[in-house]
Amino acid sequence: MKIPILKIKNCLIASIQFEVDDRTVMEFQDNLLERIREEDIRGIIIDLTSVDIIDSFIAKSIADVTKMARLLGARVVITGMKPALAITLVELGITLGDIKTALNLERGLARLEKMIEEIDR
């Protein structure tokens, strides 16, 4: 199964809807970077609303993809993380460094817009 990536204006929205394995997430990484380059993307939202648990590898891959996207000139916001997931990640020592987060998709889009404005300035 592939993680669907949708495009709105110059942003991409990827919503992870099922338990992902290592291969899916690697594929997702490639797809996302490819599309950023091809479609001149400025912002990306990775939505975790329906994710109950992720392991350290997936968490690291998501952290990596944000850094890679940044190199390509795009900004990433992670949205909709559940309390249980956040607690697990913190307990595992994964604090996702300087990744930007938002409560829900709406807030995430607002935050992303601001971040894009900041690069353009």
Next chain:
Amino acid sequence: MGKRAINNLLKNDMEDILQTVVEELNVQRKKSDVFMNPAIEKLEIKQFLESLRILLEKQSEDKINDDHLSSLFMPFCQKKASEGYYLRHLVFDTLQIKKVIWVKLQGEMKENPSLLMDALSVLSDVFDEIIKYMGKVFMEIREDIIRSQKHALRELSVPVVPIFDDILILPLIGTIDTTRAKQIMENVLEAVLSYEAEFVIIDITGVPIVDTVVAHHIIKTVQAARLLGTKCILVGIRPEIANTIVELGVDLGDIKTQGNLKNGINLALSMKGLKIIREDDAKG
């Protein structure tokens, strides 16, 4: 046979047994610190003897039915437990009643040793069951009470207060241990989600000691909240706590801190691009 003998004794000599039990207990009461209203106690013992008689009557063959036990003795145990009666006193009183009946039986059946043996063994069995049952029910009732108190305590210990749209205050009071820290983290994250909060102001004015463990828990809560997409502001750090934090070498990372709650609220508002101003100034 033995059963019927006890039953007859209970039926015929009820008043006599009651009187003896009350007298015996009165002697014991004077030695101990338990005080009971004599009239009420007499009534309760009477009810107990009556229940015992019905239990023996209903008992088929040699087995004592649990349903009969609970229907007859449950209300009694509940009443005693809610009055704050101790289990050891209850067992003691019950054994006292057994002793009185035992002596009575011995007196009645001097001439018939085999019947006496039978009656005494029935008596023993029945009281064993009653005491076992009492112990079980008493513990259950006590555990229920403890559980509900624990729950109430937990509710009280983590209040999350919304003060503005998107701004929550978490006033922490009292010592924070690992269990409570976990509770705090869960409650805060749930509250963040349900109020869609953008800021959480953690006020530690009421926390007496902030050591590495407490600081670690606070940092973890802040990090988890950040993953959800919420910013935390730590306020109410007293001078001596600032001192310990620095001396212990605790790194609060990039957590925003403010001296008091007022400044914390102001910071949150200004980060949202809001400001509180006097109405006159707004007009003028």
